[in-house]
Amino acid sequence: MDHQEEQEIAPSNEGFQFRMGLNDNKAGMEGLDKEKINKIIMEATKGSKFYDNELKKDQQVNQRIEKMLQQKSQLTISQIKKAQVQVDKLALELERSRDLSRVIVHVDMDAFYAAVEMRDNPELKDKPMAVGSMSMLFFFQSTSNYLARRFGVRAAMPGFIAKRLCPNLYIVPLNFDKYRAVSKEVREIFSEYDPNFLPLSLDEAYLDITDHLEERTSAEEAVREMRFRIEQKTTLTASAGIAPNMMLAKVCSDKNKPNGQYIIPHDRQAVTDFIKDLPIRKVPGIGKVTEKMLRALGITTCTDLYQQRALLSLLFSDTSWHNFLHISLGLGSTRIERDGERKSMSTERTFSEMSSAEEQYELCQQLCKDLAEDLNKEGLKGRTVTLKLKNIKFEVKTRASTVSYVVSTEDEIFSVAKEILKAEIDLASPEPLRLRLMGVRISGFLSENEKHQKSITSFLSLSKATKTKCSEMADKSDQATQAPAPQRESFFNQKRAARQQGLEQGSTSSEQNVKCAPIEQQKEITEVDQICEEPDFTCPICMMKQSDWDLEAFNKHIDQCLSKSPPSDNLQMTKCEDVLAASNDKAQKSNEGFSDDLRKDVHIKNLKNKMETVPPSDDLDDFVIDKNTMRAIHNQDVPLNPCKDEIICKNPMENHQLESDVGLKTTDESKAPSAPSSSVCHEETIFICPVCNIRQDTSNLAVFNRHVDVCLNKGILEELQEHNPNQDPRRPIKTDLRNGTTVRGNAGNRSTARTKRPRAMQQNPTSKKPKTNRSSLTIDAFFK
């Protein structure tokens, strides 16, 4: 929502400086003036660990700025001139490819959470109120009403400070189910204007109404109507921005904030006029730090940004200055697109101080469990696990470890995370870790393409490995590999140290630091069948039976054994779980009180809406659904898997069981829509490769088939090539959005929105690439 009105704690040399909103303290009737507000906040904050940390961070930013300025001072005029030429070349190209043909709308509910609460409890209307978690802190968008704002109460301000600013403040706890229900109603309206709209969060969305406008007079009228319908349906108001691209639309929606809209017509002059005095901070993607750095260069507006483009190209990374250039030209994405594949997934929790190692392990495991569930929903597996720790001084530390196999289950993740945690605990000992937050992240997902590649290389490696005798390696086995990260080494050392202390996890593979010699470039597939092994805990690499080990020890062993290029599938078996959660329909509010000409029209549309619109199964919240998926849902032809492989459930309601002969399916068969997978198998399905006889850790039939294929030494390369490039990648359905769940003490919190942002700025710099099949979407006829 309105991020520019957030409180910003910006400690500087003198102390606190506050940036209030643009319209700082409009009404002086009641409430506090800026100075008082700052003073109160200052008093509440000063001396806290949090503040200390903020100061420290601020210092770091200052150092960065200093470094940058130093760099700047060393630039020569000729360097800058040269850069100028380069940048202008790009600018010209960008200008030439400017696309003004789309009509993009950004819609933003006004003070959404607060508005919902006030609607449902009118008593709150006359009182300063805010939404958030008890007296701890409250967060999430514009959570305060206008009364409260007069006291300086802002989004992203801790509750206890807000209370000091405004002792009568009502703090209403978050009620996500409610917001979700309202959001659903709003989205139903959105989908009529753009069935392919992109929700950013519960209260915000991008729409491309270009097509819709074909039967309309004006964009403004259409958007006004849409907002009106939203208000009729939900009693809540929304603001909107209309512009030729996403970046501009977003900025516009903020312009006439409460209950208003703003349009930038699709004409170049209008865009440049708008951009001219726009403060860079208002642009999505430019945050506190970037603003400060640019300000150090004398840049505050987009015009400044444009004028300094040559300098910026020398001081910032390519992506950064490209982004800046786009902004200063008023360019942004003209197509509303989902993000590409997700790159990481994480979960973290804050709690009151925790210093017992035992508890920490326990929490860690819980986090892994949660994460594993999330991963499972999207059918993802990754190779690097990152542990995030924040101590009571607010110092954040992350430690990562990437293993050679893919992990996705609780046990797998925990076995890695646990080691990292142990290393940290041991590192700090005899002092305990005094934590206030812990998080676990997984990344290094195998992309669809990589999945194939990985499995090739893994099997290549495997076949070689099978032949190669595993050599016993000393601890620092990394030397042998080409890129031994020093951290890793120390990490292993720490791990070993941990082991010697005999702490906690007795089952770690202490002396078994077995490791294969690094596998060099493989030339061809040989003796693939050699990989076949018993399904029990026999290491497929060193062929040693490990049956008395527990799973994590076993995984670890394999990790060590493989070092770098492992098999893509390990011997784990995954539980198939319902991807489609049970859906329960929320009763829809019917609306009344229409009073003007629009009334009839709106009523009809709302009716139509109810009858025809199949909302994106919103019970799962923050869905991001693309056009194809949408269509598929309408046809009840739901792609169930995030991967390209066409496993399509003809009717998601039918509960197919996987054929028992599944293990014998060939790749060809997998290409035909066949028995559905994850969403419909309620029981564990065991995939055992009929060739190598190893259980495959996947619930994805196609993946499994591919494995079998590889195992059979069939031409997977060919298959890769013939893989239909026209296929739209099936995007994973995003769920999530959880309620706050208290973990410990009163500080527990669980995340809220986690919709991914679109790359607002991303327009292909050299937009020459003939984007496959999208051409039909772009109308280029608009140049003047």
Place this chain on the structure above:
DNA sequence: CGGATCGAC
């Protein structure tokens, strides 16, 4: 690759 940082809500 690992770690810190940024920006979003």
Place this chain on the structure above:
DNA sequence: CTATGTCGATCCG
């Protein structure tokens, strides 16, 4: 009385 969140992406070394 205390008391400042969670997530994904990107940058930098």
